[in-house]
Amino acid sequence: MKITEEMLSALRKEIVPYLAPKRYLHTLAVEEEAAALGEIYLPEEVNSLRAAALLHDITKRADTETQLQYCRDFGISVSEEDLHSPKVFHAKTAAGLVKKSFPAYADEQILNGIRWHTTGHCGMTVFEAIVYLADYIEATRTFPDCVALRQYFYDGLAEAKTMAEKEAVFTRTMVLSFDMTIRNLIEENAPIDSDTIAARNAYVYRTKQPADA
Ligand SMILES: [Fe+2]
Numbered sequence: 001m002k003i004t005e006e007m008l009s010a011l012r013k014e015i016v017p018y019l020a021p022k023r024y025l026h027t028l029a030v031e032e033e034a035a036a037l038g039e040i041y042l043p044e045e046v047n048s049l050r051a052a053a054l055l056h057d058i059t060k061r062a063d064t065e066t067q068l069q070y071c072r073d074f075g076i077s078v079s080e081e082d083l084h085s086p087k088v089f090h091a092k093t094a095a096g097l098v099k100k101s102f103p104a105y106a107d108e109q110i111l112n113g114i115r116w117h118t119t120g121h122c123g124m125t126v127f128e129a130i131v132y133l134a135d136y137i138e139a140t141r142t143f144p145d146c147v148a149l150r151q152y153f154y155d156g157l158a159e160a161k162t163m164a165e166k167e168a169v170f171t172r173t174m175v176l177s178f179d180m181t182i183r184n185l186i187e188e189n190a191p192i193d194s195d196t197i198a199a200r201n202a203y204v205y206r207t208k209q210p211a212d213a
Helices: 005-014 022-041 044-054 064-074 079-082 086-101 108-115 127-139 143-158 165-186 194-207
Strands: none
Touching: 005 044, 005 194, 022 044, 022 079, 022 165, 044 108, 044 127, 079 086, 086 108, 108 127, 127 143, 127 165, 143 165, 165 194
């Protein structure tokens, strides 16, 4: 999908009513981070990454009851696992709301970038991983894990010379992000979404050679 600068500047205004002021600033920071990562890893899709970032949290302020209503309205199935991790709903429902209210941006790549930005999943595309990581490390984040992950990524990137080395830094950063998330969930005595475990495994596999059968 061809997304122009004009579309993006209009979209930055259209999303305002959907976001609390602080989350709007976070959203703009995710947009910038996604664009910066996109310039390195997916330069032909930078504007689509910007659009996905702008739309990724548009249902975040809805409470669980409203999230469930969105799920009914948009035909999104709700599993028992979802009910135990209600923070995960907003990623699914934001993708549903984009289809309904922002159809010009409802291509598969953007919808999947939004859909998987919270949990990750097995076999993430580069596009999905950029939206996910941009949300984690954008420059206004102050949570210590976010700051540490951002530092880890950019320190690694500064050392990387070839594209293969840059990709390896990205992969290692993804593993560390899931490690941090999973550790925090354990500390909170919270369930770990099975997609997050599958996502971590998939990135761990990329860092290792498989054992000989
Ligand atoms: Fe976010």
